[in-house]
Amino acid sequence: MKVTLTVNGQSVIEDIEPRTLLVQLLRDRLQLTGTHVGCDTSQCGACVVHVDGRAIKSCTALAVSCEGTKVITIEGIGTEDHLHPMQEAFREHHALQCGYCTPGMIMSSIDIVNRKGHKLDEHTIREELEGNICRCTGYHKIVKAVGAGAAAMAKSSA
């Protein structure tokens, strides 16, 4: 089955089995291995990407259901010299240890800012991150990073 979509600005046409998940298309066909798989019950958020500007769990979407959409993955935000402010904030605040949850965390965090604005209090951040599991950090520094990243995004988009 053919699927046509845009991934990180590049148009992609792939012939896939209908049961192929978006995350499988990204990882196995397009070698975009920054998007991770941490569970099989849509619980952990390691696989979060943006589809037409909204965060989704790519382990839970069939690739064919993304026909005609614009997909952005962790590889598609920021450049080598100009990291996305949220990426920068994660590094600055030591919001990652093993790094496995990190791409999903960053993609979810950007989505939170898009939905909730640049001034995020701790309570909001914690509630909104509920769909992303990190086993390493205890979230303390992730929460700090998201707050700082949100504020930095306001400046950089201005």
Place this chain on the structure above:
Amino acid sequence: MTNPSGIGQSVRRREDFRFITGNGQYTDDINRPGQTYAVFVRSPHAHATIKSLDLAEAAKAPGVRRILTGKDLAADKIGGLICGWMIHSKDGSPMKAGGHPALAVDKVRYVGDHVAVVIADTLNQARDAAELVNVDYDVHKASVDVGLTQKAGQPQLHAEAPNNTVYQWHLGDKDATDQAFAKAAHVTKIDLVNNRLIPNAMEPRAAIGEFDRGSGGYTTYTTSQNPHVARLVMSAFIGIAPENKLRVIAPDVGGGFGSKIFIYAEEVVCTWASKKVGRPVKWTSDRTEAFLSDAHGRDHVTTAEAAIDAAGKVQAVRVKTIANLGAYLSTFSSSVPTYLYAPLLSGQYDIPAIYCEVDGVYTNTAPVDAYRGAGRPEATFVIERLMEVSARQLKKDPAEFRVHNFIKTFPHQTPVIMAYDVGDYPASMAKALEMADYKGFPARRQASIKRGKLRGIGFSAYIEACGIAPSKAVGSLGAGVGLWESAEVRVNPIGTVEVLTGSHSHGQGHETTFAQLVSSKLGIPIEQVSIVHGDTDKVQMGMGTYGSRSGAVGMSAIFVALEKVIKKATTVAAACMEVPVDQVDFVDGIFEARGTNNKMAFGEVALQAYVAHKFDSSVIEPGLKEGAFYDPKNFTFPSGVHIAEVEIDPETGVTKIERWTAVDDFGTIINPMIVEGQVHGGIAQGIGQAMLEGAVYNDAGQLVTASFMDYCMPRADDLPSFDVGMTTTPCPSNPLGIKGCGEAGAIASPPALINAITDALGHENIAMPATSQAVWRATQQSALRHAAE
């Protein structure tokens, strides 16, 4: 001049760029040309005999290359999985261990046990074909309950281990302990369950085996905390290939917490099968498989008693524990509830007599092995619950009661092996009390009561033994390996440095902290330093990362190798500057000839070492590369105090953690930012154990909690922010003064939280996990009790 990337600086992590940009390389990110996919057929039963295994239909399915079983392993003389620590029972007999084949031969012993492997061209094909494997089982009753498994009439797992008992071990002086109890003014007794946990590193385990026909060698890519140990075990014990024909690569590892120490069936089978299939064989665990087959943690049932004299001093502690080891002995499982547990039962206290008995038992559940803290959280839970309950029964302030019993002079020999070298326990307590505003607690409690809420405060004064371990000492206790660490420092001709280390990071940030040490010692910018780890072809033999050992042992090895590099470079510099060696000082990266204006930068000396033009190469060997194998002199003893403060809504049982204070003494700290992160993560795991997590098997041995829907992982909205403080007494037994910090949070936090919750409830005990439902039930009991009174 402070080196901005030196020891003690919160240097931002050098590994982060690749992780925040999606360029990390975890095992599942690797794909080898022509690779095939393995899917394991797992037992759906907890205990059964395999009557027949019909592979015919599956073998005909599209894309299938091979289906392999335990018989094929046996035919190739591939050995079973091993347990590397021999424990002897009280009567002197060696532990009674059953076999542990990588693929079951005739019997399966837990749900998820490996029956066969299907290898096909695509993952979907392998999955589809695995469904067609037809296994005829004769299903037996399962023995699941750790408290019952030794009783007569229970189903027997292994013929070698009558009554499902692997060992009946003990430690300490029974007579002295019993005498102290006979004389005690007060005896506190408490029954405890240390709940079974599932590690759940976010990166599931994965393995790729690849056989190279040209060289006759294998490569295994695997999610391992200790690739060299994996190679040693797969070579020397399992017999896949000799070490020089087996390369093990552990690339980026997405968390481990112990669960990636062990050598599992899957990497063994993928490696072995790659030759039979003639293609690389890849396996990636899905989360359900991880729940079923990763080694679990904890799972103790314990009765503990303290004998206290009239002056409020604990004179003896007596502990009896049954430890669930699961259906097979995993790599280090035998040591966890014995030598990693009982020697910590003295906690921070001066206790003259301790006696501990531990029965290690088989049940029809997944193997149990080391999980963050490994034995030490279990010991801390016992002693810190005992201290808390004792203080309450004696109507003493729990902080004062602890301080009254603290060890105050060092070194201190406990009655259970350990010789504590240094510490200042009252200092940590004092700081924690202040940070937690303990004085203000009564007012906060009153305010809560006014709002109809219950407020409680709980302490945990923990100790752990890290830096595992002096090889000779652990050898005498039954360890099958030495526990030194290795380092090689390779200076390149232009003065850049590669450090090859046998430690391996799975989130700890070694590429940063190890480079900070090098930058400090050699006075060169951190950018000139690279850390190489995780590949047995690159790095000399090493022992890996667990037990908070990479700082205290791994960095000590680097330290010693760096000293050798400096010594050698000094001889080169002296020759070049034509002065005697003892006239050369090395300060901030510069070699200076004392009393002259002659100096050479480290990089210049490196170049001269390689060009070898300016010295007599029959006296000074060219080149600049040194190695070290560092064997620790003692364990290290990080310690600290955690204070949890909770507010409970009695209407719903919801427990809110209002404050968390942690004051730790880790000795020298290389990177405070990273250490804080380790503390936070550990606390989160401990809070998970105390409030949220618990593996549940039903009577038939089915794992009821086999997904993130059923097993409650701590999420951002379950946790507070943490107040973390430090006190410092440098460790005297290693050159850097490091004690280790990786496990402290997970060790300290469960008793702190349970002590706080029970304080709020006015109960002596509550089982972990103290979920909202359990807490609500407890509040109902209190209400009934009050009504009855």
